[in-house]
Amino acid sequence: MPQFDAIVIGCGAVGSAAVLHLARAGQRVLGIDRFQPPHIFGSTHGETRITRAAIGEGVDYTPLAQRSHLLWRDLERETGAHLFEQCGCLFIPARDGGEVHGVSSAQFFANIETAARLHGVDGEAISSERLRRDYPAFATAPGDRAFLDREGGYLMVEDCVRTELAAAARHGATLLTGRRVTSFRRAGGEHTVTMDDGATATATTLIVTTGPWITELIAPLRRRVRVTRQVLYWFEILSSPERLGPGNPVFIWDVTGRERAASDIYGFPWLGSPANGVKIANEVLTGETDPDAVAREVTAEEIEATYETYVRPFMPDLGPTCLRSAVCLYTNAPGGRFIIDRDPGDANVIYASPCSGHGFKHSPAVGEALAAMALGETPRVDLSGFTLDRLAADPA
Numbered sequence: 001m002p003q004f005d006a007i008v009i010g011c012g013a014v015g016s017a018a019v020l021h022l023a024r025a026g027q028r029v030l031g032i033d034r035f036q037p038p039h040i041f042g043s044t045h046g047e048t049r050i051t052r053a054a055i056g057e058g059v060d061y062t063p064l065a066q067r068s069h070l071l072w073r074d075l076e077r078e079t080g081a082h083l084f085e086q087c088g089c090l091f092i093p094a095r096d097g098g099e100v101h102g103v104s105s106a107q108f109f110a111n112i113e114t115a116a117r118l119h120g121v122d123g124e125a126i127s128s129e130r131l132r133r134d135y136p137a138f139a140t141a142p143g144d145r146a147f148l149d150r151e152g153g154y155l156m157v158e159d160c161v162r163t164e165l166a167a168a169a170r171h172g173a174t175l176l177t178g179r180r181v182t183s184f185r186r187a188g189g190e191h192t193v194t195m196d197d198g199a200t201a202t203a204t205t206l207i208v209t210t211g212p213w214i215t216e217l218i219a220p221l222r223r224r225v226r227v228t229r230q231v232l233y234w235f236e237i238l239s240s241p242e243r244l245g246p247g248n249p250v251f252i253w254d255v256t257g258r259e260r261a262a263s264d265i266y267g268f269p270w271l272g273s274p275a276n277g278v279k280i281a282n283e284v285l286t287g288e289t290d291p292d293a294v295a296r297e298v299t300a301e302e303i304e305a306t307y308e309t310y311v312r313p314f315m316p317d318l319g320p321t322c323l324r325s326a327v328c329l330y331t332n333a334p335g336g337r338f339i340i341d342r343d344p345g346d347a348n349v350i351y352a353s354p355c356s357g358h359g360f361k362h363s364p365a366v367g368e369a370l371a372a373m374a375l376g377e378t379p380r381v382d383l384s385g386f387t388l389d390r391l392a393a394d395p396a
């Protein structure tokens, strides 16, 4: 008999949720991570993540987001932690062109409106006049418009993972950190994983949620995903801190084509005190990196270029001093889609690569769905749009 019902390899955003749901279901579950989650080496760090319910990446993500919002609230009730600040999310599309997470800016906006209508999301379109009157922190121009998703807001990213893993341990999960899984093999109905110190563990089912390292263990994803370096910046506030603090929504603004900008920017209200600055970033859509070799330092030239191109023209209350920064990784699939599937040769190996820059908000529902798949149950949320076949049939 294997030692565990399931082993979850990689306990970041998605893996920690899967471990929690399996432990709550009374399964003997082992979670293994090469670092000590939450940590700064993968995709799940940097204080906060945006969440929203009217999902521009595709209408089929909205049930995942809405389920996740309920699960975050359940976890808050169970643990007393404050994880989810529902301050709303403002999306401003590009005037012309642009792309957000693999979807054209215009389609992203249309998807938001469709998702809101189909799934009854609390939100509304914001006219150009209202945008300029109610959101003066943004240097928008006549003709710009927006959608305010009131179910959106931000999540405290490290606290979410820490809280999920602590709750999983309380529900009986075994956690092994500082160990890298180097390989796994199946013999009969049992899988054996081998770690970098030579230790092994056995289980009926494996769930692989290794984020930017996913291709090391899941070969079919090797030509499918591309890891990119992303930088988060906290810029100083020079004026009108009330426009940028608590009570204001998080935002995604596709500034592509304005001045020299070539992507969207997104940001958060300041946390704690205006002296902590505003976290803001633009998305780097090009290039490719290796999670073990990525440049983790942020240069003065990068900071200046980001400020001049993506901050100064659009957020006049922010100054050029960068108070801190962080380097993080996206694992991008074509069309910004998620990949969640079983190995075709071994249905008891399940993998999930839900990143493409927008996976955190959905991670509790994805973790719950992975647990259901491991238990042989039908996931509560339809995942049929996220299989590898679907990606191959419908590339961006």
Ligand SMILES: Cc1cc2nc3c(=O)[nH]c(=O)nc-3n(C[C@H](O)[C@H](O)[C@H](O)COP(=O)(O)OP(=O)(O)OC[C@H]3O[C@@H](n4cnc5c(N)ncnc54)[C@H](O)[C@@H]3O)c2cc1C
Pocket: 009, 010, 011, 012, 013, 014, 015, 032, 033, 034, 035, 037, 041, 042, 043, 044, 045, 046, 048, 049, 050, 051, 179, 180, 181, 182, 209, 210, 211, 212, 213, 216, 230, 231, 232, 328, 329, 330, 352, 353, 354, 355, 356, 357, 358, 359, 360, 361, 362
């Ligand atoms: C800068 C940035 C901003 C983002 N903003 C948002 C946002 O606003 N909203 C949103 O919803 N999403 C956002 N995302 C995306 C979101 O953060 C990711 O989708 C999510 O964190 C991915 O989680 P994961 O579990 O797949 O990967 P990770 O959290 O990176 O987890 C993978 C884990 O696997 C472990 N591991 C790897 N290999 C092994 C191995 N061989 N053995 C054992 N352990 C292993 C790693 O140590 C790691 O802990 C953003 C991402 C970045 C980088």
